[in-house]
Amino acid sequence: MRAKGSSGSVSGKHRGTGDFGKTAKTGNSGRTGRTGNSGKIGNSVAKSAPAWMADLPVQIGQQYEAEIIGISHDGEGVGRVNGFTLFVAGALPGERALVRVEHLKKQYGYAALVEVLEVSPDRIVPDCGIYEECGGCQLQHLSYDAQLRVKRQQVVDNLQRIGKLQVVGEPTIGHPDAGASDEGIVVHPTLGMADPWRYRNKAQVPFGEEQGGLIGGFYAQGSHRIINMDECLIQHESNDEVVARVKEIGARLGIRAYNEERNDGLLRHVVVKVGFRTGEIMVVLVTNGTEIPRVAEWVAGIRAALPGVKSICHNINVKQTNVIFGDETRVLWGSEVIYDYIGDVKFAISARSFYQVNPVQTEVLYGKALEYAALTGGETVVDAYCGIGTISLFLAQKAGQVYGVEIVEEAIADARKNAELNGMTNVHFEAGPAEVVLPEWTRQGVRPDVIVVDPPRKGCDPALLATILELQPRRVVYVSCSASTLARDLRVLVDGGYGVAEVTPVDMFPHTIHVECCSLLVRKN
Numbered sequence: 306m307r308a309k310g311s312s313g314s315v316s317g318k319h320r321g322t323g324d325f326g327k328t329a330k331t332g333n334s335g336r337t338g339r340t341g342n343s344g345k346i347g348n349s350v351a352k353s354a355p356a357w358m359a360d361l362p363v364q365i366g367q368q369y370e371a372e373i374i375g376i377s378h379d380g381e382g383v384g385r386v387n388g389f390t391l392f393v394a395g396a397l398p399g400e401r402a403l404v405r406v407e408h409l410k411k412q413y414g415y416a417a418l419v420e421v422l423e424v425s426p427d428r429i430v431p432d433c434g435i436y437e438e439c440g441g442c443q444l445q446h447l448s449y450d451a452q453l454r455v456k457r458q459q460v461v462d463n464l465q466r467i468g469k470l471q472v473v474g475e476p477t478i479g480h481p482d483a484g485a486s487d488e489g490i491v492v493h494p495t496l497g498m499a500d501p502w503r504y505r506n507k508a509q510v511p512f513g514e515e516q517g518g519l520i521g522g523f524y525a526q527g528s529h530r531i532i533n534m535d536e537c538l539i540q541h542e543s544n545d546e547v548v549a550r551v552k553e554i555g556a557r558l559g560i561r562a563y564n565e566e567r568n569d570g571l572l573r574h575v576v577v578k579v580g581f582r583t584g585e586i587m588v589v590l591v592t593n594g595t596e597i598p599r600v601a602e603w604v605a606g607i608r609a610a611l612p613g614v615k616s617i618c619h620n621i622n623v624k625q626t627n628v629i630f631g632d633e634t635r636v637l638w639g640s641e642v643i644y645d646y647i648g649d650v651k652f653a654i655s656a657r658s659f660y661q662v663n664p665v666q667t668e669v670l671y672g673k674a675l676e677y678a679a680l681t682g683g684e685t686v687v688d689a690y691c692g693i694g695t696i697s698l699f700l701a702q703k704a705g706q707v708y709g710v711e712i713v714e715e716a717i718a719d720a721r722k723n724a725e726l727n728g729m730t731n732v733h734f735e736a737g738p739a740e741v742v743l744p745e746w747t748r749q750g751v752r753p754d755v756i757v758v759d760p761p762r763k764g765c766d767p768a769l770l771a772t773i774l775e776l777q778p779r780r781v782v783y784v785s786c787s788a789s790t791l792a793r794d795l796r797v798l799v800d801g802g803y804g805v806a807e808v809t810p811v812d813m814f815p816h817t818i819h820v821e822c823c824s825l826l827v828r829k830n
């Protein structure tokens with residue numbers, strides 16, 4: 306394909322915007338002409354470029370027409386030019402686009418989207434006014450239906466490419482065990498949200514100053530520069546409301562924001578948590594200092610903002626770090642915790658405790674895990690990587706005995722408190738690495754009928770998978786936030802005698818590229 310001239314400075318995340326006819330120009334790219342001066346950028350880079358670069362079919366600074374054939378795990382369009390792969394932020398599958406190469410590796414490169422020449426029917430104008438600057442969402446320029454399709458396809462691709470697993474064409478409805486054969490895995494359509502907005506129950510907003518005024522919002526992509534934000538469309542409305550009120554009160558009281566470079570100023574972050582089912586709100590002011598001036602006025606102002614405020618806390622973080630919380634949290638007013646429910650299970654949420662951020666979809670995900678576990682009341686279940694015990698307690702409602710293991714001691718303390726809160730006595734929690742604790746339980750005679758795993762992105766420890774294969778539970782339910790490590794681990798379990806009955810992707814984070822999955826494996830013999 307013929308190289309086109311460079312159009313000059315196009316930078317940032319370009320996602321064609323505006324009214325899409327046959328072609329669309331990029332959002333803030335300025336000059337997007339298809340011809341122009343290709344000299345300077347290409348030539349200056351070429352002088353210092355390594356020798357292998359000259360042999361590639363594309364060159365830095367040059368423009369090309371690319372066919373966009375997929376979407377990467379970072380949400381960039383995957384483009385092909387003369388058989389070479391270019392990642393193009395803002396381009397969508399099915400599009401043809403004019404792109405300018407910015408960075409090259411031996412096997413692939415990165416290009417800026419200059420102009421969309423053939424627009425995908427799934428492209429939409431993002432609803433959010435700050436989508437271009439903010440790194441929070443990656444897929445707002447793709448219709449929600451298409452997002453769900455793309456997420457399912459990512460799971461399928463990973464199962465096939467990494468797991469070397471066979472996926473049957475279109476999902477079928479049947480008994481969960483029906484697919485536990487060699488015929489192939491059923492990957493269901495992604496379970497999405499009826500209303501995929503305002504789903505987050507937690508906001509963590511950094512504060513700064515602009516022209517002497519207090520601002521709060523998000524960090525511009527790849528930097529620690531704070532951009533002011535009035536609303537975030539994936540946050541619960543009350544979180545936006547609290548942040549606005551904190552800005553107002555801070556400005557009125559002349560509070561200085563923390564400056565990371567100079568390590569001075571007071572207000573660092575405001576963290577807001579809201580219980581979707583209870584309506585209870587917690588506000589945490591994180592400061593660089595032990596005292597908040599005129600604290601009573603803060604408390605009164607925040608309480609007046611929303612009737613649901615049940616807890617106002619002060620976290621002290623005097624370290625020169627970008628870690629949000631410091632070690633000490635004080636209650637300024639109200640309760641130390643707020644409460645929320647997942648299904649019928651009640652959870653206490655403190656300033657520091659982990660809690661799933663999309664409670665609506667958490668119920669969908671755990672509901673799927675419960676369905677796949679097929680509990681009848683007497684089973685022994687192990688929940689490995691259990692966090693604060695959310696899945697354990699959800700399953701304990703239908704199981705004989707549940708054992709939960711988690712490496713973070715504080716999370717296990719929360720899990721025990723939550724079991725007590727719900728009067729559940731058939732759960733046992735232990736802190737430690739799952740790959741060490743599960744073999745210990747085995748030595749003590751624990752024989753699980755079902756093992757549920759919900760590991761971090763890196764997937765299950767090989768020793769844990771080996772123990773599962775030794776224990777041979779009838780069912781393994783694998784909850785995953787990374788399709789690639791899921792595929793790798795499923796291959797190990799399949800080689801060890803399990804059939805993958807089915808996989809259900811669940812959209813926990815609409816408009817972002819992330820996808821969670823719940824998979825059912827059934828022992829073959």
Ligand SMILES: C[S@@+](CC[C@H](N)C(=O)[O-])C[C@H]1O[C@@H](n2cnc3c(N)ncnc32)[C@H](O)[C@@H]1O
Pocket residue numbers: 661689690691692693694695696710711712713716737738739740759760761762766786
């Ligand atoms: C994806 S989270 C799952 C949390 C929980 N199941 C939930 O839904 O809230 C993964 C958890 O695994 C824990 N973890 C990481 N490595 C671990 C290990 N080797 N053994 C046990 N837990 C581990 C992390 O601390 C984290 O809480």
